Amino acid sequence: IYNDRVVPFNTLARDFVLKLTGKPSYGGMTPEQVIGGWLLRPEVWQNEPMIYIKNEALRHLLHLKTPYARLADLFDGEKYRLQKYWKEEQGHRQKMTSLEKAIVEADEKVGLILMLQNGTLIRPLPEDGSVEPISDTKIQAELLYNHIPFSKLLFMFNLTVGLLAFFRLLYRGLRRSSTSGSSGRITVFASFSHLTDVFFPVALYAAFLFQLFGYSLRWYIGGRIPLGNGYETMQFMALCALFLACLFRRRFPFMVPFGFLLSGFALLVSYLGQMNPQITPLMPVLVSPWLSMHVSLIMMSYALFAFMMLNGILALCLRRSVRMLMLLSRLLLYPAAFFLGAGIFLGAVWANVSWGRYWAWDPKEVWALITFMVYGVAFHARSLRIFRRPLFFHIYMIVAFLTVLMTYFGVNYILGGMHSYANA
Incomplete structure (x- = not known):
């Protein structure tokens, strides 16, 4: 036992x-x-x-x-x-x-x-x-999971392929920009249609299926949704990033390197966190369906915010497509803010069920609210005219992602609080 x-x-x-x-x-x-x-x-x-x-x-x-x-x-x-x-x-x-x-x-x-x-x-x-x-099937499943270093293999593969895809994307985009002239009407989506070739889509789907297989194995072995600590939440975020890249790759081919890079960094963080495993039981307060919904929505929002940040970096590199990329970021901003707001709300419900209060001004709660408010400002382009400028919008999205990093990593390693155990 x-x-x-x-x-x-x-x-x-x-x-x-x-x-x-x-x-x-x-x-x-x-x-x-x-x-x-x-x-x-x-x-x-x-x-x-x-x-x-x-x-x-x-x-x-x-x-x-x-x-x-x-x-x-x-x-x-x-x-x-x-x-x-x-x-x-x-x-x-x-x-x-x-x-x-x-x-x-x-x-x-x-x-x-x-x-x-x-x-x-x-x-x-x-x-x-x-x-x-336990059954022989579960024993074999756990031995298989212990034998295959899913995080290590995937973060090395995803970061390598993601960097190759991203540099290829930049090279083709810059080359097209330099040869098409100022009168060219080719958008970023047409410029990067080469990413819909055989290798990168196949590699993306293979990485997603491999990640899904490992995550499902952990779910089956543990008998609960793997969202109880920092290792598992980063695994889920990587899975979300790959899923979103698979979902949008036909419409937005540059999402392929974004998906690889984001999932690769998330898996790298989870791999480093696994180096010091906790040989202690999961706290009873973490065994709750409210936790699963709360963390799932929060990590989905973080994945979308990360895509918007990478989208902003791409826009700064390819100025010709800055307006089109702004439209994509605005499109992603709506579900991202909704998932974050819903996750904060469900987290408050979970806190009330577990501790008898909805809000305690814990550092994690405060920074989640700050993140929600920072991204919420970007919705007010009608009253804040500066957000209509594509270049400013992208820079704002890049800087705003620092609040996400502070909420997830900074609070755990700098400020502490009641949420620190969840990412141990």
Whole structure:
């Protein structure tokens, strides 16, 4: 039993090794072999440098020459060294410093090893039959999911293909602009019709289906919609970006590189977040259908805002098509703002169900509202005439996306708040 569900032993072992080392394996051994070594020969494995210490200041305190510490390095005889450093660094500050966070993270890794040695990490199925074992089909599905690094493969593929498609798009567009003359009537859509050839559409559909397969596997394995943490929400955002690119690619061919790039960066973020998995149960407040609807709408809006930002960058590169691209961004602005507003509303309903209040002025709530208001200003082109200028509109869309980045990333890593756990 792991994370309140029955799982193959490979899942627990893989997360254990990934948590300690930042890698899915160690020394060419499988995760099961690593855990077996810790259980059978702890006196040997306590001298293995496999506890990853990212923070340079903590490495200096521990006198480490490499980023990897041994379990023995964290003890001075019977005395636990991290506890001493934690007491020295901890003051009356409400926010932890980077060194304190590194100490807590290292302490979690030590705690996992001690839980393994004490027999509390591995919880076998009870013999009284009170917990039903999972089916062979689900076991094979989870082993397949553990074996295939979906995020790693997809972010490398999507970013590579996306950059090739984007530079090809710019090259063709600039070349056409330089040869067509000022009297040319060729729009950006006709200029980039080459992107509807065989390779890029096929690659786009293949990436979408592969991403959908991995996401569906996670849904099937977990028995819930995968929207409970930052890793899963970035996976969903990448899926939304690929879906929108597939949906609009015939009408707007330049959406193909946008879809690749946006999904690639989202998957890169999720891949980096997976390097420090949480070996803890999902908080009960996160197991709610309101959460699924709330996060789904919010991430859909973020995907559309990101498309508008990339659209603005393209418009700055290809001035001849700036007005046509503005019309597309205005078209995307309506569903994007609607999804964000609906997501904020459903989030308030979820908060009332979970905590008994609709709004608490949490940093995440405040910045979501700021984002909604910033994009809402762009609707008032009739009273704010400056928004009728295509160049200003695109620059505004690019700058406005900073509020999205602040809402999703900045709040979690700078301001904190109640929403921080959702993206751990």
